[in-house]
Amino acid sequence: MSKAETTGRPKTDGTAGVAERRSRLRRFGSLLGPGLVTGAADDDPSGIATYAKAGATFSNGMLWTVPVTLPMMMAVQEICDRTALATGESLGWLARRKFSRRPRVVIGILIVALLVGNVLNAAADLMAIGQGMQLLGAGPDHLWSGLAGIGIAVALMSGSFAVIAKVFKWLCLTLLAYVAVLFVANVDWPDVLEGILGLKFSFAPEYLGLIVAVLGTTISPYLFFWQSAHRVQELRAEDHGGDQAVGLQDRPDAAAAAHTLRKARADVFIGMVFSVLVMFAIMVATAATLGRNGTDVNTAADVAKALEPVVGPAAKFLFAAGFIGTGILGVPVLAASGAAGLSGLLGKDWGLDLSPRRAPLFYALLGVGMVAGVLISFFSNDPIGLLVFSATINGIAAAPFLVVTMLISRDKAIMGEYRNGWLATTLGWFTAAVMLVAGGIGVWTTLTGA
16 A cells, blocks of 8 residues: 555645646736836836946945835835726826816826926837847847837737736846846945945935936836826726726725735735846946946946846847847836826826727827837937936926825725825825925936036
8 A cells, every 4th residue: 555545645746736836826927917017117228227327336325225215116106006906097087086177287287298208218218229239239229229119119009908918027037137246246245235324325416416317217207107007907807897997996895805905015016126126236236347447337338247247248148138128118118108197187098908099199199209219219329328317307207296196095085995094195295205305406407417
């Protein structure tokens, strides 16, 4: 008699354990969605260039921004996500519900300004894709920038959102290349600790200006709209209300609604931790490599040098893959976020899961933004400078949108039992105050040329 028979346990050849591990991995993968994509989109080429600039210019001197921004990112993106979960509506639609005509005009002007900033950011990301292709020896960067813009636009207007969302998830993996540098580069960890504790803070104008860019690329207003829009599109795909998103407050099963909220929070928090991990890795890696020699970061090839400790001369190829992947991920988010915000504010249909015929304004805004981004990418010759400048614009624009978001998320008539608690309220308004100060510094450094 076998051991399995004597113990009463079924015989197994190990396949059950493998199947269980695969099942757990699939469940974890299904948990990740808008939060992870938002966190990865936060580390688009604009973020990579800004963090690399910080590490190369000030070594570990800006690492304190990592622990400072994490709770702010978590709070803000969780609030944006919860507004969509509770109501089944995007931030643009909720602003239309919350505010009267005059405030909506002001918000509309702000969103138009955001669209302009997104165009600059998208152009910079397209240039980054082009430079990545050039590093691979595939030809002129401007040519590939244009082809990438056209290809992404066609994919967004013809592909299903479900397919696009899955592609976004896989593109997130390209960012892990920067984390690998930490294990092989000669990192000065005591100096890293000093940087994290803020002991290397400086009041030099160029230092303060770069802080605004770092904050702007981590607390980016376009991500507020994207987080909300992506979650709404995910709700539309569920078996509730046809193609209409049904908010948690309108669902009869309270236990299921609570479970959905917990899963969404886990998704957001994992996405934000992933984002700041990459942020930390890029800053430390560039400080340990480029910053040690005082290298000025002006091109993608300069930033690629930070990966040389990992793969040696092949660093540019690994970096190119990361730059291309994050650019392809970031451009659609940039193009769709502002278009969704303005369409919602104007009461028009929107969404990558809808056809251009059903959402003409949304796709018109998306198309104009993509065309403008492609044109700018053709005429600009300073991609790293444009990437950092677009991050500064986001830093200036973040505070007004945070105020709008906080006013919506505390409204009991809109949010019901899902309105902000004391922790979300405290962290949300604190973040708005920080970004207001950062925006003021950004305006000053921009106007004075500091």
